[in-house]
Amino acid sequence: MSAPQHPGILELLASASSALAGSLDPEDTLHAIARVIVPAIADWCRIDLVDEAGVPQRRLAYHSDPDKSREALALARQVRALPETVGSMAWCAKHARSHHGSFDDAPAAADPALRGYTQHFGMREHYIVPLVAHGRTLGAMGVVQAESGRSLAAEDCALIDELARRAALALDNASAYAAAESARKRLELLANASSALARSLDVEDTLRTIATTLVPAVADWCRIDLLDDAGVQHRRISYHSDPQRAERALALARELQVSPDARGSMAWCIREREPSYGRFDEPPVSEDPALRRFNEAFGMRAFYVVPLVARGRTLGALRVTQAESGRDLGEQDCALILELGQRAALALDNAHAYADADTARRQAEAASRAKDEFLAMLGHELRNPLAPIATALELMARRDAASHVEERRIIERQVRHLSRLIDDLLDVSRITQGKVELKREPVDLRVVVAHAIEQTQPIFKGRAAPAELRLPAGPVMVQGDAVRLTQVVCNLLVNAAKFTPAQGRIAVRVALAGGEAVVEVEDTGRGIGADLLPQVFELFVQGRQSIDRQSGGLGLGLAIVRMLVERHGGRVAASSDGEGRGSRFTVTLPAIEAGAATVANEPAAPANAPSGLRLMIVDDNADAAETLAELLRVVGCEVRCAGDGDSALRLLDEYRPQLALLDIGLPGYDGYELATRMRGDPRTSGMKLVALTGYGRDNDRQRALAARFDEHLVKPVEADRLFRTLSGLLGVPL
Structure with missing residues (x-):
């Protein structure tokens, strides 16, 4: 108008x-x-x-x-x-x-x-x-x-x-x-209270934290009653911003006896385990003589009482009351109080159970340490036999580069693959968090698929036909980690074989499409239900399936596929027409020009090294020590070996090496102790120390450097890296 x-x-x-x-x-x-x-x-x-x-x-x-x-x-x-x-x-x-x-x-x-x-x-x-x-x-x-x-x-x-x-x-x-400002303040109040409650492991501190959070920000009064071990109710705090007023309320409460049947009373709330809102000037609260007298004495108007329940057990009740401020308790206030009550109950329960929780924590830490130690030991034991294999292959290549080339390449690939799998085992958390380090280089996806087919041959032995390959005539190049990309295709092939009958068909296709490289694994197997399809690349999705896996669940391998593909800047998708109608997994990666391909390195010819370079190898694995010694002799070094710390120290009487390669897991005393003794021995003045071990965690490297090793290498170490390390320490080309 x-x-x-x-x-x-x-x-x-x-x-x-x-x-x-x-x-x-x-x-x-x-x-x-x-x-x-x-x-x-x-x-x-x-x-x-x-x-x-x-x-x-x-x-x-x-x-x-x-x-x-x-x-x-x-x-x-x-x-x-x-x-x-x-x-x-x-x-x-x-x-x-x-x-x-x-x-x-x-x-x-x-x-x-x-x-x-x-x-x-x-x-x-x-x-x-x-x-x-x-x-x-x-x-x-x-x-x-x-x-x-x-x-x-x-x-x-x-x-x-x-x-x-x-x-x-x-x-x-x-x-x-x-409303927006009130919501912000409520969230801030809740966050501050949660932080304070999380820090408290004392019952009295927890009670005061919840009371001071609510008064005066939300209400004028806060009262908390708790049950003892016998189930008897006790008033533990009656809080007001004026301490004298709070004392008078406590004194009056001792004189009065509120009916336990009065709706909204603390006893009623504890018994019924239900929150309740009420006004002191309205029935049924106004009909209770004790509550009416309280109202008259302190001008109490409205209240909200909530049970304190944690882990299915009732601990007590919390009540907030509006009085002299003239405020009421709105819906949002009650929601906040209920949420705070729930968090307070958990904090109180945690405080009561602190001793048990501390014991459980210590046990969990011990179990975690045992797991880490077991994985470290397992990695060490698995790496030890790989080291002489890798060294022997390097020796074969240097002595006769033209013989058994294909066989050596297959073994080398498998050694590298096993080494990376061990790394995965020892660093599962990094994989699940997508923090795997990639060694990027130009890679032909046709070669990746061929390697994956080779590595998964055992699972196809009992099948009617091997996997069908559909490869283009020209290279399909990407910038990536060949081992990790091979792992991606292997996981997809294993998954296809697992859910496809022996008479079924599995096909792998590699193609270029619109500047992108595509790898597709298709099968005629069980297929994927529509309800599971969006989840197939999630971690631990199999945990939601039946134990016999008959409901179409997929495992961790597909989650690793997704993470590795995404780390390469690509994407992966799954499709299926439904259960019993097969499935298709498509990996798409950014393609690069074919001219970026690198020529495979041929085995290096023996290098000319200065004669007389003296080295010592200390390793209780005789095969590992001798094959490594032989490799170093091929490049012109003088090498002596010892199987334990005492033997190494005795060897110093007649042999003064310029550098010693020490295993850590030695009999008697370990490589750390041997390094300490060598550093204190005048016969080793100026000698370089390198830890060459199967223990490959970050803290293993830090411990080695703290023990005054000059370098830390993890078995099996590639010959080129070993030579670079020794050359850098000694200032002599190898």
Whole structure:
């Protein structure tokens, strides 16, 4: 509705707009609109806003006399007009309709509550308009003429309509801002409380933390009762920001006996394990003499009590109460209190169970250490036999580069593959977190697939036909880690074979498509159900399947496929027409130009090394020691071997090496101890020490360097890396 343009209206609207625009607080907004209306237009301005339950609540009764304002607001909260009374604030808010009339007119005069209220303040005429913003009724605003004797003309009502429209929008904005700010504060309060509770392992500290979190931020009072081991209820804290007031409440509580059957009492909440909201001035709480006396003594208004339940066990109850602040407990307040109660219960339970938890923690740490030690030992034991194999292959290549080339390459690939698998075993967490280190180089996916077929041959032996290969004539190049990409294809082939009958078909296709390299593994096997298809690449998805795997679950291998492919900047997808209709897994990687391919390295010819370079190898694995010694002799070194620490120290009487390669897992005393003894022996002055071991964890390397080793190498070490390391330490090319 457009406001009439008579003198003063524009100034009034401008004043209203300025006042409303300057506030994001609902209470400030209410007073701003009231000050515009009183006394310029009317003697009184009343505003009701609907609460969370949709019930109008008097928020403002404004008069130029502050004493009258306070009295009117207090009376209005005690005496409410019936919502069906036409012309009442409640009626206008409920029906979203305006009303202009006299308080002497029926039906307003017929309502005893409304009649007594208006007569007390000499109210004569009123105009009530609903406050509506964005199609939602926020409440109602009533403008009243009383002692001034003025009347409300049509143009006054039009102006009030416009002011109400602007006020409703401002209130809606202020309420939205207040709600957002309140939510932020609740989350901040919850986060701070959670942090404090998580740090506390003392019952008394936990009780005080929860109480000081709630008072005064949320409520005026906080009480917590706990059950002892015998199930007897005890009041543990009754908290108020005024300690003296809290002491008086405790003293009165000792005199009073609240009925355990009173709904909302602490005993009732503990027994029923249900939260309860109530008001002290309303039944059933007002009917209990003890609670009524408490209300009278401390002006308590509303409360919310929640059970403290942790891990299925009731520990006690928590109650918050509103009193002198005049606040109520809204839905969001109760939700916050309930959440805090749940966290407090867990914190209290944790505090009671701290000793058991500490014991369990120590046991878990011991088990974790045992697991790490076992994996380290297993890795050491697996790497030890690989070391002489790798060294022997290097010797064969250097002595006769032209013989058994293909066989040596196969063995070399398998040794590298086994070494990487051992690394995976010792670093599972890195794999599951996608932190695997990739050795990137130009790779032909046709070669990757061929290697994968070769490595998975054993699983195809019992099948009717080997995997079908569909390879292009030209290279399909990507920048990647050949071993990891081979692992990707191997995992897909193993998965296909696992879920495809022996008579079924498995095919592998490599292609270039739109600047991308594609590897596709397709089978005619069991297929994948629609419910499982989105999850096949997730970690441990098989844990949700039956133990016999008959429900189509897939394993960790596909999760590793996804992580490795994504680390290569690619993507992987699974598709299936349903159970019993086969499946298709497609890996897509960024392609590179075929010219980026590198020529495979031929075995290096023996290098010319200066004669007389003296080395010592200390290893209880005779095969590993002798093959490594022979390799070093081929490049011109003088090498002596020892099988344990004592033998190595005795050897120093007749042989002074420039560098010693020490195994760590030696009999008698380990390589760390031997390194310490050698560093303290004047016969080894200037000698370099290299740890050559199957222990390959980060802390193994750190421990070796701390023991004054110059370098730490993990078996099986590639010959080129070994030679580079020795050359760097000795300053002599190998």
